[in-house]
Amino acid sequence: MDATRKHQVSLRGASAREITRDALLEKVSQEREARSYARRANAAALFIQRVWRRYHVTRMAALHFREEWDALVNHHSGLMTGTWISCSLLRPFLFFVRCLSVQRHTIQPRDVACLEKCFKILLESIHSTDLRRNFCCLAIGTLEERRTWNFQAQKLIILCSFILASCDTNHPGSKDMVALTSLAMRLPVVLTDRNGWKISPQDHFRDADLAVKNLICFMGSKSGLYVSVRKYIMKLDVFLPSQCAGLAQTEDRFLITASALTLALRPFHVIKSNKDGPSLVDIDCAPTQYCISLLTIPWLLQRLPAFLVPALKHKSVLSPCFQTLLMLRGKFLSDMSDIHQQGTFCWHKAIPPVGWALANVICLMTGNDNGSLETPIFCQDVEHGLYVRVVITLAENFLDWIDNARSLIKENQRCECDCGTFEGSTNFSIFKKESVSGLSERSYVELLRPVYHQSHLTDLLAVLSTDMCAQGAEMLASENLDNLGKLELVHISYFYSYMLRLFSVLNPVAGSLPILNMLSFTPGFLVSLWRSLETNIFHGASDRARDYPGSRKNGILDVRQQTSKFGGGKWTSVLQMITGKSQASAGSGLTDSTDSHISSGLVDEDSCDVWDVELLRSGPQGLSKDMSCLLHLFCATYSHLLLVLDDIEFYEKQVPFKLEEQRRITSALNTLVYSGLSRSSCLQNKPMMESATKCLHLMYERDCRHQFCPPDLWLSPARKSRPPIAIAARTHDVLSTKSDDLLLVSSMGSIITTMPHVYPFEERVEMFREFIKMDKVSRVMAGEVAGPGSRNIEIVIRRGNIVEDGFRQLNTLGSRLKSSIHVSFVSECGLPEAGLDYGGLSKEFLTDLSKAAFSPEYGLFTQTSTEDRLLMPNISAKYLEYGLQMIEFLGRIVGKALYEGILLDYSFSHVFVQKLLGRYSFLDELSTLDPEVYRNLMYIKHFDGDVKELSLDFTITEESFGKNHVFELRPGGRDICVTNENKMQYIHAIADYKLNRQILAFANAFYRGLTDLISPSWLKLFNASEFNQLLSGGYHDIDVDDLRSNTRYTGGYSEGSRTVKLFWEVMKGFEPKERCMLLKFVTSCSRAPLLGFKHLQPTFTIHKVACDAPVWATFGGQDVERLPSASTCYNTLKLPTYKRASTMRSKLLYAISSNTGFELS
DSSP, rough: OOOOTTEEOOOOOSSSOEHHHHHHHHHHHHHHHHHHHHHHHHHHHHHHHHHHHHHHHHHHHHHHHHHHHHHHHOOOOOOHHHHHIIIIHHHHHHHHHHEEEEETTTOHHHHHHHHHHHHHHHHHHHTTOOTTOOGGGGSSHHHHHHHHHHHHHHHHHHHHHHHHHOOTSSTTTHHHHHHHHHHHHHHHHHHGGGGGGSSGGGGGGHHHHHHHHHHHHHHHTOHHHHHHHHHHHHHHOOOOOOOOOGGOOOOHHHHHHHHHHHHHHHHHHHHHOOOOOOOHHHHTTTHHHHHHTTSSSSSHHHHGGGHHHHTTTTTHHHHHHHHHHHHHHHHHHHHHHHHHHTTTTTTTSOOOOHHHHHHHHHHHHOOOOSSSSSOOOTTSSSSSHHHHHHHEEEEHHHHHHHHHHHHHHHHHHHHHHTOOOOOSOOOOOOOOOOOGOOOOOOHHHHHHHGGGGGHHHHHHTTOOOSSOOOOOSSSGGGGOOGTOOEOOOOOOOHHHHHHHHHHHHHOOTTTTTHHHHHHHHHHTTHHHHHHHHHHHHHOOHHHHHSSSSOSSOOOBHHHHHHHHTOOOOOOOOHHHHEEEEEEEHHHHTTTHHHHEEEEEEEOHHHHHHHSSGGGGGGGGGGOOOHHHHHHHHHHHHHHHHHHHOIIIIISSOSSSHHHHHHHHHHHHHHHHHHHHHHTTTTTTTTHHHHHHHHHHHHHHHHHHHHHOOOHHHHHHHTTOOOOHHHHHHHHHTTTTTTOOOOHHHHHHHHHHHHHHHGSHHHHHHHHHHHHHHHHHHHHHTTSSSTTTTOEEEEEEEEEGGHHHHHHHHHTTTTGGSSSSSSEEEHHHHOOOOOOOOSSEEEEEEEHHHHHHSSSSGGSEEOOOOSOOEEEEEEEGGSSSHHHHHHHHHHHHHHHHHHTTOOSSOBBHHHHHHHHHHHOOOOOGGGGOOOOHHHHHHHHHHHHSGGGGGOBBBSEEEEEEEEEEEESSSSGGGOOOBBOOHHHHHHHHHHHHIIIIITTHHHHHHHHHHHHHSOHHHHHHHSSHHHHHHHHHHOSOOOOHHHHHTTTEETOOTTTTTHHHHHHHHHHHHHHHOOOOOHHHHHHSOSSSSSOOOOOOOEEEEEEOOOOOOOHHHHTOOOOOOOOOETTTTTTTTEEEEEHHHHHHHHHHHHHHHOOOSSSGO
C-alpha cells in the first residue's frame, strides 16, 4: 500500500471515493454552518415581516383614525365637554400624530391642519369658565380622570416640544410652521399655569396646584423640553453687541422665544416655592438639564431679545444652576463632553460646550439688563462666591480640553511627518477662524470682556472675606452647600489665573494684555497677593530675611566639602557620560576644574541661607495647588507692572513694595525657578514657572542696572549643588544628544541658559572660555584646523587704510574668521614692514582696527551723552555707503577678539548690548542712553496739568547730515494729539522707538557678524555690563602680585634683577589710575583679564634695554635718560636698566602719559 492510502479511510463502502478524515470533518462543519445560517436568515425574514406588518397596520390604523378624527371635528355639533375632549378628541389624535409625524421626525403637511384644530379646541376649552367644558377640570376630578389628564398633558408637552424643535423661523416658506409653533407654545404655558385655567374651586386648590407641580416636574426632567429649546435657539440669528441695536423681532418669533424661555424657567419657580430648599431630585433634573442644554448654546444671550435676558439672570435661576454645577460637576462636565462628541457643534468645533458655558455664565452674571458688556454690573442677589467657583470649574475644564487638543494635533502632525504626508507650517492655532455669521474666536473673547474691567475685580474684592490668607487645605475641595458661596482671595486668584491662560490662547492679537493691565493697576490687589504668599512662604522668618546678610557667624564653608556632600558623585557621572571616560580618568581630570571652582567660590554659609527659601527648595512639586495659583497670578501681574514701573517709583517712592520686600520677592523667585529647573519639574506647572522665570529676569535686569539685591542673593540657591565648570560647560554642549541620564543633563543645561546668574561671574567667564576651547577642539576633529600654521588667513593691511582693507579682505569669511590671521603691514610710504606674525601683529591689527572704526569721527558709532561715554551705533550710518555691512563686519571683529581672548578697551551702551543678547529694552533703560529725553518723559508722566498744552503729537524728529526727518510713532501719528488719557502710550512709544526700533537694524547687523564666531547661547551667560567686562576686562585696580607672578622676562632680565625689583616697587607705589595707564601702554587695554593675568595672550613681558650710561655718571647722580617703550602686539615693555626708583617712576609716567608706545624707542 502506498503512503497516500495509509492516511485515507472509506466510510461509504468500497465503491465510494475514498476521503481523508480531516476533509470529512471540515465538510461536515461547513454543512452545519450553512444550516445555522439558513435558520437565522429565516428568523430574520420573519422578524422583518412582523415589523413591517406592524408598521403597515399601525400606519393604516393611524390614517383611518385621522380620517375619522377629521370628520368628527368638522361635523361635531354638540357640546365639547372636557370628558369628550379627553376620550374622543385627544386619544385618537395623540395616536395618529405620534405614528405619522413624531416617529418619522417630521411633521406631515396634513397633520399641520389637524394640530392647529386640536390646539385651538384645547385652548378654547381651558379658557372656558364652564366646568363641564374645561379640559383642566379633569385634573381635579376622580382618580381615573386625574391619571388620564396627567398622561395626556405630558404627551401634549412632549408633542409641543417636538414642534418647537422642528421650527426654523429663518427658513423660507416656514410661515405655516411658525404659526403652528406659536400656537403650540401657548398650550404648555397655559397647562403649567394654574392661574390660566379659569376654574379653581377653593376646595380643590391643593389638587390643582399639585397637578401643575407634577406636570412642571415632568417638563423639567423627562419631557425633552430643554433639548427642544436648545435646538430652536440654535437656529436663531446671532447678533453681536455692536449689532444689538438693529435687532428686530416679529410677533410670532418673539412669542415663540418668550414662551420657550418661560417653559424652561418654570421648573425653577417650583424649586423656589419649596421652602425646604431644592431636593436632590430637583437638583438632578431641571437645573442640570438647563445647564447642559441651554448654557452651552453658542452666543446664547446674543440670540435672544435683550428684554428677555433679565429673566435668565434672576437669582431663582442662577443660584440653583450654580449650586448644581458645583455639586454635580463631574456628571455635568461628562455630559457636556458627550454633547461635543455627538457632533452637535459640527458647524463650530473651535469652542467646546464647556467654553460656551463659561462665556454665558460670565455674561449672565455681569452683563447689563440690555445685554451690553461695556460696563459690567453684577447680579447682586446671586452669591459672588458661587459665580467665581463656577467660572473656575468651567475654565479649568476648558484649559484641559485645550491642552488635550494641542497634544492631539502634535501627535497627528508627528504621524503625518513620519508618513511623509505633512506639508506646511506646524505652528498654527488649534482654533480655526470661523466664517459662520462673521464670527471667530475673537468674537468669543468679546464675551469675556467683563472680566478685564476693573469694576469686576473691585466688586469681587469688596465682598471678599476678612481672612485674606490662603489656608493650608485645598479650598476648592469643599462640597458643603453652605460653604459654596464663601469667597476667598485664593478663589479670585484661580479665577484670573485661568483667565490669563485662556486669553493667551484665544486672543490672537493682544493675548492676556487686557487682563494684565487691569490687574496691575487695581489698587492694593498685587500687595494683597504678596501678603498671602509671604505668610505661607516665609513662615514667620520675616525679621531675618529683611536684613542684608553681612557678618559671618560660623566661618567660611569649604566648597570642596559641599561638592562631595551634595552630589559630587552625580556630577562626576555626568562628566563620564559626556566625555566617555572611566571613573578613574574622570576623577583625575576634574582636579584642575574643581580646584579653580573652589578657589573662586568661597561662600558665606549664613548669608546665603537667608536668601534660600526653604519652602521653595522642592520646586513646583513641593507647592500646593492653591500656592501655585497665587504664585502664577502674582508673577504674571508683577512682571507686567515692572515693564512700566520707572526707577523713581521703584527706588525712591518704593511702590508697590519696599526694597526689603523686593529682595524677599526676588529670593523666593530665585529659589523657586532654580529648584524647578534643577529637579526637571518645570513642566509640572508650566504657566507658573514661565511667569516666575519672566518676573525673575526682569528683577535681575533691574538689579544689574541699579543694584538693590546683595550678590549673595543671586548665588544662594546653587551654593550646595552647583556643578564644576568643566561639567557645566560640557553639559551645555550635549543637550541635543540622547542618553540614559538626559533628564539630569537637560536640567543642568536649562539652569545655564535660563538663570546663569546662579554661577559667579568669574565661573561664567571660565565657562565661556571652556565653550571656545571645545569649539576649537571640534574644529580640529572636523578637519577645519589640521595643525599649527595650516589654513591661516593671510592679509595685507595698509597703515592708513586699516578699516577699509580689513573690511575688503575679511568681511566675506563669516565663521572662517575663527582661523588664524597672518597680517602683513604696509607703511604709509607704501613699503612692507619687516617682521613675522606669531600672533602679535594680528592682535595689533584687531586693536588698531577697532580703535579706528569705533571712533566717533569715523561715523559708524557715536558716544552716549552720559558720563561714561559708551558706544552706540550712529543712526546716520545707514546713509553711508556700506554702513550696515561695515557694522556687521565690526561685529565679526568683536567676535574674533572674544574668541581669541584679546581685550578691546571699549564698552558698548547697555541698550545696544541688550539687543545683542536678544532682550527687549524698556522705559527706564532710556536714562542710560539719553538722560535728557528720559527726564522730559518723566516730566510728562508726572505732569499735573493738561498735557494738551504741550502741543505734542505721536511723532519724533531725527537730525541727520543737517536735515530733519519726522517719523510717526504709530499710523497717523501726526494727527494724534497727546492727552492725559494717552500720555502713557506716548511715553512708551517714544522709549520703544529710541531703545528698540531706532537701533534695531544696526543691532541685527552687528549680531549677525558677532554670532558668526560666538554662539548666541554663550552670550546669554552674561548681562549687558558683564558683556562689556568680558570684552574689555575687569574694572577697578590691577592686582600687582598676580601680574608679577605671570610675567615673562627676556633680553637678560630675570625676576631677581635690580631693575625688575625697582619696577615692581614703583608699580605698587602708583595710583590705580596710573597702573591702568601703564597696562594700556603695554597691552593697548587698560583693564586686566577677568580671570587674571595668566589668561593674557601674549604673556606680559619685560624686555631688557641695554644701558649706555657710563659708570662714573651713575656715581655722579645721573641715570639712564632713555624712555621705556612698548610693543603692544606682543604685550612687551622694553625697560632700560634704571638704577634709581625715582628715575624709573618719572620715566614711566612720562611714557604712559605721552600716549605713544613703540615710537619712543
